[in-house]
Amino acid sequence: MNQRLNSRTITGRLVEVFRREGFDGASLTVLARGAGLGRASFYHHFPGGKADMARAAYERASRDFTRAVLAPLAGSATPAERLQRMVNGLDAFYDGGRGSCLIDVFSLGGARALFRTEIAEALAYWAHAIARVLIEAGIDPAEADRRAENVIIAVEGALVMCRGSGRTEPFRRVLEGIVPALLEGRRARVA
Amino acid sequence: MNQRLNSRTITGRLVEVFRREGFDGASLTVLARGAGLGRASFYHHFPGGKADMARAAYERASRDFTRAVLAPLAGSATPAERLQRMVNGLDAFYDGGRGSCLIDVFSLGGARALFRTEIAEALAYWAHAIARVLIEAGIDPAEADRRAENVIIAVEGALVMCRGSGRTEPFRRVLEGIVPALLEGRRARVA
DNA sequence: GTCTATAATAGGATAGAC
DNA sequence: GTCTATCCTATTATAGAC
Numbered sequence: 001m002n003q004r005l006n007s008r009t010i011t012g013r014l015v016e017v018f019r020r021e022g023f024d025g026a027s028l029t030v031l032a033r034g035a036g037l038g039r040a041s042f043y044h045h046f047p048g049g050k051a052d053m054a055r056a057a058y059e060r061a062s063r064d065f066t067r068a069v070l071a072p073l074a075g076s077a078t079p080a081e082r083l084q085r086m087v088n089g090l091d092a093f094y095d096g097g098r099g100s101c102l103i104d105v106f107s108l109g110g111a112r113a114l115f116r117t118e119i120a121e122a123l124a125y126w127a128h129a130i131a132r133v134l135i136e137a138g139i140d141p142a143e144a145d146r147r148a149e150n151v152i153i154a155v156e157g158a159l160v161m162c163r164g165s166g167r168t169e170p171f172r173r174v175l176e177g178i179v180p181a182l183l184e185g186r187r188a189r190v191a
Numbered sequence: 192m193n194q195r196l197n198s199r200t201i202t203g204r205l206v207e208v209f210r211r212e213g214f215d216g217a218s219l220t221v222l223a224r225g226a227g228l229g230r231a232s233f234y235h236h237f238p239g240g241k242a243d244m245a246r247a248a249y250e251r252a253s254r255d256f257t258r259a260v261l262a263p264l265a266g267s268a269t270p271a272e273r274l275q276r277m278v279n280g281l282d283a284f285y286d287g288g289r290g291s292c293l294i295d296v297f298s299l300g301g302a303r304a305l306f307r308t309e310i311a312e313a314l315a316y317w318a319h320a321i322a323r324v325l326i327e328a329g330i331d332p333a334e335a336d337r338r339a340e341n342v343i344i345a346v347e348g349a350l351v352m353c354r355g356s357g358r359t360e361p362f363r364r365v366l367e368g369i370v371p372a373l374l375e376g377r378r379a380r381v382a
Numbered sequence: 383g384t385c386t387a388t389a390a391t392a393g394g395a396t397a398g399a400c
Numbered sequence: 401g402t403c404t405a406t407c408c409t410a411t412t413a414t415a416g417a418c
Contacts, residue, residue, distance in 0.1 A: 024216035025300020027411060040414080041384050049413065100299070107354045108296060109216020119355045149352070149361060150345075157348025161340070163298045164310045170340060218393060231396080232402050240395065 010035045010045060014057040019100045023054055023111030051114060054106070058115060061102050062122065068093045073129045079137035083179045086130070090155060090175060097162040097171025104156060127152055134182060147182050154178070201226045201236060205248040210291045214245055214302030242305060245297070249306060252293050253313065259284045264320045270328035274370045277321070281346060281366060288353040288362025295347060318343055321373070328377055338373050345369070 017026050017034035031053060032039045046052035072085030094101070103122060106115040130148035135141050158174040161167075208217050208225035222244060223230045237243035263276030285292070294313060297306045321339035326332050349365040352358075 020299070021301075022213055022215060022299040024213060028413085029411075037383095038385060039412085040386080043413070044383060050411095101351075103355050104295065104351045105299060107351070108211070108213040108291070108299075110212075116357075120357055123352065123356050146364070149364075153345055153348035153352050153361060153365065154341075155348065156351040157344035157346065160292075160295045160298070160347040160351065161314065161344050164294050165314050166307075166311055170344060173337070173340075174344065219395085220393080228401095229403060230394085231404080234395070235401060241393095 005036060007045060010037065011056050011060045014053055015061050015102070016099075018054060018057045019102060019105060022105050022108065023114075024109040026050075026054075054111060054114065058102055058106060058118065062118075065093055065122075070126065070129055073133055079133050080179060080183060082133055083130075083182055087175050087178050091172075094155075094159060094171065097158065097168035099159075100163055101156060101159050104159065123152060130182070137183060139183075151178055151182065196227060198236060201228065202247050202251045205244055206252050206293070207290075209245060209248045210293060210296060213296050213299065214305075215300040217241075217245075245302060245305065249293055249297060249309065253309075256284055256313075261317065261320055264324055270324050271370060271374060273324055274321075274373055278366050278369050282363075285346075285350060285362065288349065288359035290350075291354055292347060292350050295350065314343060325373060328374060330374075330377065342369055342373065 013035040014031060017031050021030060028039045028042065028050065031050075032042060035042075042053065043049065046056060048055075068089035069086050072089055073082050075082050075085070077085070093099075103119050105111070107119055127145065127148045130151055131141070131144040134144035134147060139147070154174045154177075155171075158171040161170040204226045205222060208222050212221060219230045219233065219241065222241075223233060226233070233244065234240065237247060239246075259280035260277050263280055264273050266273050266276070268276070284290075294310050296302070298310055318336065318339045321342055322332070322335040325335035325338060330338070345365045345368075346362075349362040352361040
């Protein structure tokens with residue numbers, strides 16, 4: 001409890017707790033235990049209290065997501081390669097299907113009002129980033145939008161399925177299907 | 192606050208609150224306001240307290256889901272008709288994409304331990320019910336399992352997407368795609 | 383920068399009047 | 401069957417020592 005931890009470590013551990021417990025389920029006691037700090041020490045790092053902690057966790061997750069999932073989409077490789085790197089990033093970011101998505105978790109209860117805008121923007125941004133790659137790959141823009149949205153839906157749904165079933169196969173299977181489905185000749189698939 | 196309500200009404204309102212707030216976010220105060228009762232009055236209906244209320248809500252939702260979504264799958268109509276009735280049931284049950292799924296919501300935080308088993312079983316049951324219809328329609332059993340799971344993933348993912356984006360189009364679009372995707376490649380195509 | 387101690391409030395639950 | 405009043409605990413937050 002008395003070891004000095006850097007901000008990065010603390011924030012990373014907060015992400016884990018919020019993912020598992022949700023915003024309202026993550027009490028300061030649970031967060032403190034997860035972060036390896038006393039409750040009071042939190043207020044040195046996050047003067048705004050729990051809302052501050054959640055925001056730090058969200059922004060940390062957001063940056064990690066950008067690096068792992070979004071950045072590869074903007075690279076200079078071929079569309080298929082960039083999409084595959086996004087898939088690899090998703091696998092890492094969501095720990096093979098074991099981790100929940102903060103977009104899911106923070107759109108409920110007390111966190112809803114705090115993250116409404118950011119979450120809507122994040123979803124739109126991700127969809128747009130995928131669609132751009134597809135358009136570059138020669139897919140009709142409207143179809144690209146649909147396929148991009150389908151990927152997000154499949155990933156979010158697979159995470160819920162994994163959490164609910166206690167299995168990780170659904171996530172792995174969805175990941176395997178993403179690149180083929182996105183670049184498929186002309187037909188869109190639901191999942 | 193002083194109007195007498197029957198159990199059905201109270202439980203139905205609890206479902207709404209838990210869907211919106213999650214288990215940990217739904218305080219007795221919020222639940223009571225949502226149900227139109229004083230906090231103390233709850234303990235007449237649910238002697239076990241909040242866990243009892245959540246269980247009643249879950250079982251109520253479960254029964255409604257069975258009636259709206261699962262029952263049509265077991266009917267005597269053609270596979271395509273039964274699947275379409277399931278889709279119609281999903282639209283009603285999830286209020287066109289405006290309502291969250293308790294499987295998502297109750298697999299986080301304090302509710303996780305309470306509903307772990309039920310949730311895993313419910314997901315497996317639903318998948319199996321869909322797959323049986325597909326097998327009857329002439330689809331290979333392993334492929335039927337995959338497609339059935341894809342539907343659940345797409346529905347859960349669409350609900351997360353709708354909650355996060357504030358739009359309902361993703362849910363409607365997913366629903367429209369379900370029957371075609373499930374029966375794709377089958378010999379008897381509906382014109 | 384972390385701790386102990388403590389305050390203030392909200393949450394869950396109960397007793398008993400009506 | 402619902403209410404007011406109350407209790408106990410957990411939760412959030414702060415003060416101040418180290």
